Amino acid sequence: MKNIFKYLNDSESYFQFCMKFFFTMTTINHTKDFEVTKSKTGNHRIWIPVVAWNWAYYTVVVFISERSSEVEDICVSSSRSLLLIRMAKLGLLSRIYNFRIGVKAKQAFRVTTGPTVQRLGLNLQIRAMSDAPSGEASSIDKHIVYSRHKDFDLRSQTVVQRFFERASMWPNLTATECGLTGRKYTYGKLRDLTRNFGSALVRMGFKRGEVFGMVLPNLPEFPIILLGAAGIGMPVTTVNPIYNVEEIARQLQLSGATVVVTISELAGTLRQVAQLCPEIRRLIVVGKPEEGFASFGEMLQDPGNLFDENIEINPMEDVFALPFSSGTTGLPKGVMLSNANVTANIQQLLHPTAMKLTTPPPTRHETDVLQEVYVCILPFFHMYGMVGVMLTGLDLGAKMVILPRFEGDSYVNSLHQHHPSTLHLVPPLVLFLGHRPDLKLDAFRRLHTVAIGAAPLGLAVATRFVERFQKHDLLMQEGCGMTETTSVTHLSPVINNQIGSFGEPLSRTKVKVLDVDTGESLGPGQHGEMCVSGPQVMKGYYKNPKATEETIDSDGWLHTGDMVYYNEQNQFFIVDRLKELIKVKGLQVSPSELEDILRRHPGVLDVAVIGVPDDAAGELPRAYVVKKPGVALSKEEIAEFVDAKVSHHKKLKGGVHFLDAIPKTNTGKILRRELKIMSQ
Known part of the structure; x- marks a missing residue:
């Protein structure tokens, strides 16, 4: 040398x-x-x-x-x-x-x-x-669609650093408020309690790199817990609280969580989960004290001196969130979302040309009157709720009225009381509000935007909502994204005349549509698989390089599994899903998971599960079953067998149908498209 x-x-x-x-x-x-x-x-x-x-x-x-x-x-x-x-x-x-x-x-x-x-x-x-x-x-590909939005500056900061910076601008404004009890936290209090909770975790012996589990409904304290754990360098995996013991245990096992927080109502469930997850060293409870659980309330009394705001966290590399997704196919997998992924997506969503605000973001000298107001019903364990609603709201200085679950009366009461400026919905909720007779026009006097995700919004549903509440200047803003892209890749423009389109690429996002047979990039009006690239695209699947390579190609393009097309104005439209995932009210259901359960039944020879359309839920799971020869088996028996083992949204509400054979390719792959045609 x-x-x-x-x-x-x-x-x-x-x-x-x-x-x-x-x-x-x-x-x-x-x-x-x-x-x-x-x-x-x-x-x-x-x-x-x-x-x-x-x-x-x-x-x-x-x-x-x-x-x-x-x-x-x-x-x-x-x-x-x-x-x-x-x-x-x-x-x-x-x-x-x-x-x-x-x-x-x-x-x-x-x-x-x-x-x-x-x-x-x-x-x-x-x-x-x-x-x-x-x-x-x-890139050397043709027909790449680039964002029309000006590029924003990517900053070297963590999600928690960004929150602390923003919270210091308006410490006296209300940040979160319970829609049922009225308990609330200002931005300054939220910041201080985040430090206290993170310090308490350090005092318990937890450190950077260990995974923190959250099995929680929406709570005003949710950001304290999320940001407190992330602030000491712990990736956070959020679990649907309606999951059963086996489902919760599976996610916590795969993520390797060492500490888990839940509410007192789920303490019994978490005790059973802990027996299946030997890596869990500590359980924490929010609410009344429970034997064997550390008290969240007592942890908030920590002096906060062990919370190091200068901890060495690399925003580009270190994982902030570890949600689980079925991806395009298969069983749920951990999605590694870095701090940079999340902060970039927040900036994309709040880009000045991508969103509509009636008032400027508040400063420490302004009053609550100028705040954006959200009534939060979408679950924070889901990335749409966590990033698209909660973290974006915190970044904006919004007041977030939080409901733990959807309940028609309490939701309507919160709308009447708090007059939201933006609603974050899925199509079934738009349908619900449009047909709710006791919902008064005054509830929406400040409403300027309805953000819709998870599924396309029908023109008839959108029109009924606008006419019902006499909001002809209302922005019905549809978006598209997936857990693997943090939350959102597309958003319809502020001046939107394309109901049914899921929008255009966000800032710093580029998109191409590929022919599913040749892999060639397609132009406007041609149907193919959507691929996206941008700073919000995940690092990869946790401890699953094979699945990562199948989803993100060597040029950094994430293959979404969605069949789409775009028009000359670069507005995108969904056609179908290549992927097998079923979405029930925005919640993911893996056909592979249900098929695995059904194959355990002694009378089942073969099975395939698809999603069938439903006006209220979007889709419902339907099973096509081949019985073993000579076995007497009823549809009800099959449904009950599955229902006893899964959460409510995974139940076979789409029905059970018997077939002589499941349609498959020569290589044995299920021809779900034929089943879709059969179901019509």
């Missing part, structure tokens, strides 16, 4: 040197360590940061194409400062795995891929991303 610099002026010799040492270099698997650039001539480069032993020199010398295993380019970069890499203008952070690198140095060195590299490169990565318009992202 001592004569390495003699090669710098001889590109051929330098190339030979790189190839000679290429196969001896360390493999880096940290996806965020890669940056993809594209020159005006169309050449692509992959920049990989490496730090030298003496913190003085490091150099990337080889760029490799994963698909072709060919050297595409060679580049040298060195510096004597701590910001060691000279980065060209960035397009996107690429998720490309197992690239080999060569390094040079004047003296002994080592390659590191841990926090040191991440720390050194972070600020420069953020700055480069901010300077590079998303339209310049690296």
Whole structure:
């Protein structure tokens, strides 16, 4: 190595040197360590940061194409400062795995891929991303749809840091309020209690990297718990509280949660769960004291001195949330959402040209009258509720009136009392409000936006709502997203004349539609699978690289499994879902999970489950069953067998039908499309 610099002026010799040492270099698997650039001539480069032993020199010398295993380019970069890499203008952070690198140095060195590299490169990565318009992202595909919204600046901060910064602007305004009891927290109090709760967790012995489990309904204290745990570096996995013991245990086992919080009403369930999850060291209860549980109320009395606001958390790499999703197919998997994923999606949703506000965000000198007001009914354990409603609301300085569950009377009462400015709904709730006779027009006197997700909104439903409440200037804003994209990728424009479209790409988001047979990018009006890329796209599935590779390709495109098309105005429309997932009132139901249960029945030979349309729920699960020869089996027996083992929304409310054979391909894959046709 001592004569390495003699090669710098001889590109051929330098190339030979790189190839000679290429196969001896360390493999880096940290996806965020890669940056993809594209020159005006169309050449692509992959920049990989490496730090030298003496913190003085490091150099990337080889760029490799994963698909072709060919050297595409060679580049040298060195510096004597701590910001060691000279980065060209960035397009996107690429998720490309197992690239080999060569390094040079004047003296002994080592390659590191841990926090040191991440720390050194972070600020420069953020700055480069901010300077590079998303339209310049690296890609050679045709027909890519770019966002029309101006790029926002990506900042190097965690979700908790961002919340503390925003809360300090309006500490005396109400942040959360219980819609049933009226108990409330100001932004200043929420901030202080977040510190206290995080400090109490540290005092209990929990540390950065351990997973924190939340089995909670919506509560005014939800953000205290979420942000307190995340603030000490604990990824948080949120669990649907209506799950049964086996379902909760499965998620906590897969996530490796070591501490779990719940409400007193679910204490008995969590005791059973803890017996199935030996990694759980502590249970915490919100509400009345329970034997064997730490008291959440007592934890809030912690002085907060162990909460370190300067804790070393890398927003680009460290996981903030670990929700579970079935993805495009299969059983639920943990979705790794980094702090940067979440803060980026918040900024995308609050982009000044993407949303409608009647008043500016409040300052510490303004009053509650100017606040945006949300009545929160969508579950916070779901990413639409957590990011699209709660965290976005906190960032905006909104007052959030929180209901633990949907109950028609209490929901209507909250609307009458608090006069929301924005409603976050799913289509069945829009339908409910449009047909609720006791809902007065005055409840919506401040309402300017209805944000709809989870399923397309029908024109008739939207029209009835607007006419019923005489809100002809109301923005009915539809959106689209998935857990794997933090919450949202598309939002319909502020001036929306395309009811039924799920909108256009958010800032820094690009989209393409692929032919499902050829993989070719398609133009307007052509049906294909939607793929998205942007800063809100997940890091990957937790401890499941195979599923990650099946969902995110080597160029960083996430394949959604949704069949869509877009028009000349870049408005997107859903056609169908390639994926098998069923959505019941916005909640995911995995056909594979129900099929696995049904196959355990001694009288079932074969089975397939699909979703069938339902006006109120969106979809309902329906089972097609092949009985074993000579077995007497009723539809009711099948339904009861499943119902006893699953949550309410997973029950076979779509019915049970018997078939002689399940339609399948030659390779044995279920032809669900034929079953869909059969169900019509």
